[in-house]
Amino acid sequence: MSRPRSLQPPTRSGEPPLIEEPGSSRGWITDDQISYHGASSHAPQPTISQEPSWQYSLQSIMAPPVTSYDGIPLPAPRTSSENESSRATAGYKDKNRDIEGEGELPPEDDVVVPEYSHSAYNYGTWSAADDRTLVLARSRGKHWVELQRTYFPTKTANACRKRYERLMERRGALEQDSQRLERISHDYMALRKQIWTPLADRVGEKWEVVEAACMSAGIRTIQSNARSHTNRWRKESRASQKGREAPLLLPRGPLNTGMPTLPTSEMGSTDMAGDFESPIPLQGPVHYQPHRDVGLMPPPPFPLSSSGSLPVDGTTPSIPFAGYLHVKSTRRPVVSRTNTEGRSTGAELGWNTSN
DNA sequence: TTATCTTTCCATCGTGTCAA
DNA sequence: TTGACACGATGGAAAGATAA
Known part of the structure; x- marks a missing residue:
C-alpha cells in the first residue's frame, strides 16, 4: 500500500457550516477558526462531563467514563443485556445511542463531497466541526456505515469509528489530567520549599x-x-x-x-x-x-x-x-501537539522530596 | 448466513527536536 | 540550513464476537 506523499486534505471552505442551535451560547466553529494541522491545539476545547461517582482513588487505575462531549450526552457503555434488548426491541437499532444531543446535524443534502477522489488515500485530518458532527450523529444512534455515507463520504466507516474512539479516549485522558494536575499542584505547594532549597543553597539565593x-x-x-x-x-x-x-x-x-x-x-x-x-x-x-x-x-x-x-x-x-x-531531556516535551505529555513537574522528574 | 461492531496490527504522513 | 530521528495521528485490513 503506497500513498502519494503530496496528497493533501482539501480545503474545507466549501463545506456547509453547521447549524447553530437558536439561543445556544455555544457557537459552532467556523472554518477560519480551524487550522487543519495541529488544529486541536488552537481550536476551542470541548467541555467534557464524567460520572460524578468516579472516585479519586481510582485515578491511577482507570479512566472515568465520558458521559458527554461538548454538551452532547453520550450513550452509556452498553452491556451485553442492553445490547440484546436494544437490538430485539428496536430492530437492530441501538436505543442506547438514540439520545437527542444538543445541536443539529448539517442537512444531509448539504453535505458536499470534496473534489478529490475517494480512491486516493484520504489522509485527512478531522476538524472540530467534523468531530462534533461525528459525535452528534453517533449520539443519535446512527450506524457507522450510515454515518459515514451521510456525513463523511470521503472517509470510511472504520475511520469514523476509530476517530470516535480516539476522541472519547482523549477526552477522558484530558479530564483525568486536569484532576491529576490539581493533585500535583496541591502537593507541590506543600513541598516547594523542600524542592527548591537545595538549589537555592547551591546558588546562594x-x-x-x-x-x-x-x-x-x-x-x-x-x-x-x-x-x-x-x-x-x-x-x-x-x-x-x-x-x-x-x-x-x-x-x-x-x-x-x-x-x-x-x-x-x-x-x-x-x-x-x-x-x-x-x-x-x-x-x-x-x-x-x-x-x-x-x-x-x-x-x-x-x-x-x-x-x-x-x-x-x-x-x-x-x-x-x-x-x-x-x-538531559529523557522525553521531549511536545509543545504544539494535542497530547498532554511533556509536562515537567517535580513529581515527574523524580525529585526526592522526602526528608 | 448476514450485518454490525470491536480489536489488533501495521504502514504512512506530518511535525518538532537536535546535532552536524 | 539540513538531514536524521522520534512520536503522534490517521486509516486500511483482517479476524473475531455478537445478535438478528
Missing part, C-alpha cells in the same frame, strides 16, 4: 527567588541556558589552560567557606541525578563558594529571562562550576 526564576524561564529556556553556559565555561576554561603552565584546577572538597553543604548523596542517589549532569563528577562533600571569594575564573552571571527576578549586576553570586545543571 533565597529559594523563593530561585523558584520564581526557574518558573518564569521554563524548562526549555533553562535547558538552553544551561547548555550554552556550560559550553562557554568549557571554552573559556580551555583558553585559560592554554595560557597557563598548570591546568586550571577545579575545587574539590571542603573549602570552608561557610556556604551550605550539599552532600553528594543528595544528588547521586536520587532520580534527579539521572536528569542532570554537571561538568565534573560530584565527589565527596562539596562546599560551594561564590566565585568572587575563591578567586576562580568567574563564570558569567546566571542567565535570566527578561522577566527574571534575579539581579544580574556584578554583586550577584554566580553559580559555581559544579552548580551548572545541564538538563
Whole structure:
C-alpha cells in the first residue's frame, strides 16, 4: 500500500457550516477558526462531563467514563443485556445511542463531497466541526456505515469509528489530567520549599527567588541556558589552560567557606541525578563558594529571562562550576501537539522530596 | 448466513527536536 | 540550513464476537 506523499486534505471552505442551535451560547466553529494541522491545539476545547461517582482513588487505575462531549450526552457503555434488548426491541437499532444531543446535524443534502477522489488515500485530518458532527450523529444512534455515507463520504466507516474512539479516549485522558494536575499542584505547594532549597543553597539565593526564576524561564529556556553556559565555561576554561603552565584546577572538597553543604548523596542517589549532569563528577562533600571569594575564573552571571527576578549586576553570586545543571531531556516535551505529555513537574522528574 | 461492531496490527504522513 | 530521528495521528485490513 503506497500513498502519494503530496496528497493533501482539501480545503474545507466549501463545506456547509453547521447549524447553530437558536439561543445556544455555544457557537459552532467556523472554518477560519480551524487550522487543519495541529488544529486541536488552537481550536476551542470541548467541555467534557464524567460520572460524578468516579472516585479519586481510582485515578491511577482507570479512566472515568465520558458521559458527554461538548454538551452532547453520550450513550452509556452498553452491556451485553442492553445490547440484546436494544437490538430485539428496536430492530437492530441501538436505543442506547438514540439520545437527542444538543445541536443539529448539517442537512444531509448539504453535505458536499470534496473534489478529490475517494480512491486516493484520504489522509485527512478531522476538524472540530467534523468531530462534533461525528459525535452528534453517533449520539443519535446512527450506524457507522450510515454515518459515514451521510456525513463523511470521503472517509470510511472504520475511520469514523476509530476517530470516535480516539476522541472519547482523549477526552477522558484530558479530564483525568486536569484532576491529576490539581493533585500535583496541591502537593507541590506543600513541598516547594523542600524542592527548591537545595538549589537555592547551591546558588546562594533565597529559594523563593530561585523558584520564581526557574518558573518564569521554563524548562526549555533553562535547558538552553544551561547548555550554552556550560559550553562557554568549557571554552573559556580551555583558553585559560592554554595560557597557563598548570591546568586550571577545579575545587574539590571542603573549602570552608561557610556556604551550605550539599552532600553528594543528595544528588547521586536520587532520580534527579539521572536528569542532570554537571561538568565534573560530584565527589565527596562539596562546599560551594561564590566565585568572587575563591578567586576562580568567574563564570558569567546566571542567565535570566527578561522577566527574571534575579539581579544580574556584578554583586550577584554566580553559580559555581559544579552548580551548572545541564538538563538531559529523557522525553521531549511536545509543545504544539494535542497530547498532554511533556509536562515537567517535580513529581515527574523524580525529585526526592522526602526528608 | 448476514450485518454490525470491536480489536489488533501495521504502514504512512506530518511535525518538532537536535546535532552536524 | 539540513538531514536524521522520534512520536503522534490517521486509516486500511483482517479476524473475531455478537445478535438478528
